[in-house]
Amino acid sequence: MFYKQAKAFPDGFLWGASTSSYQVEGAWNADGKCPSVQDLHEPPAGITDFKVASDHYHHMEEDVELMAELGLKAYRFSVSWSRVIPDGAGKVNEAGLAFYGRLVDALVAHDIVPVATMFHFDLPLALHENGGWAERATIDAFERYARVLFERLGDRVKHWLTINEQNVMVIHPGAMNPGRVPDQPELYQQSHNMFVASAKATLLLHEMWPDAKIGPAPNITAIYPASCDPRDVIAADNWEAIRCWNYLDVACFGHYNPLAWAYMEEKGCAPRIEPGDMELLAKAKPDYLGCNYYATATVAAAKNDGHDRAPRAGDQQVMLGEEGVYRGAENSSLTKTEYGWIIDAVGLRTTLRRIAGRYGLPILITENGLGAKDVLETDGIVHDPYRIDYLRRHFEQAQLAITDGVDLIGYCPWSFMDLVSTHQGYGKRYGFVYIDRGEEELGSLARIPKDSFRWYKGVIRSNGAEM
Numbered sequence: 001m002f003y004k005q006a007k008a009f010p011d012g013f014l015w016g017a018s019t020s021s022y023q024v025e026g027a028w029n030a031d032g033k034c035p036s037v038q039d040l041h042e043p044p045a046g047i048t049d050f051k052v053a054s055d056h057y058h059h060m061e062e063d064v065e066l067m068a069e070l071g072l073k074a075y076r077f078s079v080s081w082s083r084v085i086p087d088g089a090g091k092v093n094e095a096g097l098a099f100y101g102r103l104v105d106a107l108v109a110h111d112i113v114p115v116a117t118m119f120h121f122d123l124p125l126a127l128h129e130n131g132g133w134a135e136r137a138t139i140d141a142f143e144r145y146a147r148v149l150f151e152r153l154g155d156r157v158k159h160w161l162t163i164n165e166q167n168v169m170v171i172h173p174g175a176m177n178p179g180r181v182p183d184q185p186e187l188y189q190q191s192h193n194m195f196v197a198s199a200k201a202t203l204l205l206h207e208m209w210p211d212a213k214i215g216p217a218p219n220i221t222a223i224y225p226a227s228c229d230p231r232d233v234i235a236a237d238n239w240e241a242i243r244c245w246n247y248l249d250v251a252c253f254g255h256y257n258p259l260a261w262a263y264m265e266e267k268g269c270a271p272r273i274e275p276g277d278m279e280l281l282a283k284a285k286p287d288y289l290g291c292n293y294y295a296t297a298t299v300a301a302a303k304n305d306g307h308d309r310a311p312r313a314g315d316q317q318v319m320l321g322e323e324g325v326y327r328g329a330e331n332s333s334l335t336k337t338e339y340g341w342i343i344d345a346v347g348l349r350t351t352l353r354r355i356a357g358r359y360g361l362p363i364l365i366t367e368n369g370l371g372a373k374d375v376l377e378t379d380g381i382v383h384d385p386y387r388i389d390y391l392r393r394h395f396e397q398a399q400l401a402i403t404d405g406v407d408l409i410g411y412c413p414w415s416f417m418d419l420v421s422t423h424q425g426y427g428k429r430y431g432f433v434y435i436d437r438g439e440e441e442l443g444s445l446a447r448i449p450k451d452s453f454r455w456y457k458g459v460i461r462s463n464g465a466e467m
């Protein structure tokens, strides 16, 4: 549909930026922090681990100054559970908690809304060694961790996100399960327990801070059928339900998505549900939805001939197919990043419309961005026109989604500053701020705003009128 004029971004729109603790903070064992599963990560030769990352832990004040200079209205960060409660379930580490207290104070002092993710891929190692999310004890530990966060930060943090990309942790579990990748029944049990843990945190926040908001932050994307062959349409519907809607249906409606449940039964991985779980899930209602969006996917019907899964390597945005479920397909209308992720700005609009249509809740884009091999030029500047172009196109589509009636409350590109990618090291950069370090050599760790920083500053200043 053509509009005579797109609606303006609403007043108070949360122009933001995102990071996550283990990818940005470094200081992996400072001030009483114990390891998380990410600290066991053994990268391939030539790729950095997460031990120093962008050393945000020791540059926090300087980094928040830069956020203020950029004009950010919101900053989405995650709290490292093993910094706050080093073994996940025991004593609170005051020094670790104090870091987040100082961060939140600095943000509030600059009128930047803190958006805190409680868990972003970095389970405390001690919990992992005791069975991790497959164990009900981890639900109790999470509820207690939630109580500590709400008690100590809840007066200033009014936007919470429970779990980052629960769906990615089920479908691409390698990076979160060092030593052993669990089988599907265990992964779906982990997922069920995460649903229950999120529901408990949601109810707790509503009880303790009725003025605060909380929601999940899955990785959601529209899935296209490879053709108008009805069998491709069924495959796309199935995969969208299994990969995406299941995670929002449980969070918002309190029940499993029927297509996803049929899949779990067929695969023998339907989780064990304890008495009282479904009542709890039905009671805990999110106030808004986070959405991490990078790329759409296109799928064809499975043939169930032993070749539905492509033999090449993939990751969280590359759909490789699953035997008897769907086949990954190419989309000739779209291009890809140098890391093989599809670029689909219009797909963002489609995704937002679908979420809004299903759940009718406000949406915050909690991640979206372009990973690239940025270079610090001899003039001391990072020229990243490709990132500006990528974000501009996505912002335009977000504006059209708003015009379509989507209640979009903010947009937090990934990432505020360069940080360590989940599995592709420091070479794959996303930030508005370049960090002077290499893959293995640490460099000066100086913070250098990129061209995209200056561009985004203008976007924020004009509330999206100047892109």
Ligand code: BGP
Pocket: 020, 023, 164, 165, 168, 219, 292, 316, 367, 371, 414, 420, 421, 422, 423, 424, 428
């Ligand atoms: C999301 C994760 C982030 C982030 C981003 C980019 O799936 O929530 O933690 O890293 O993807 O992915 P990558 O780092 O693999 O390039």
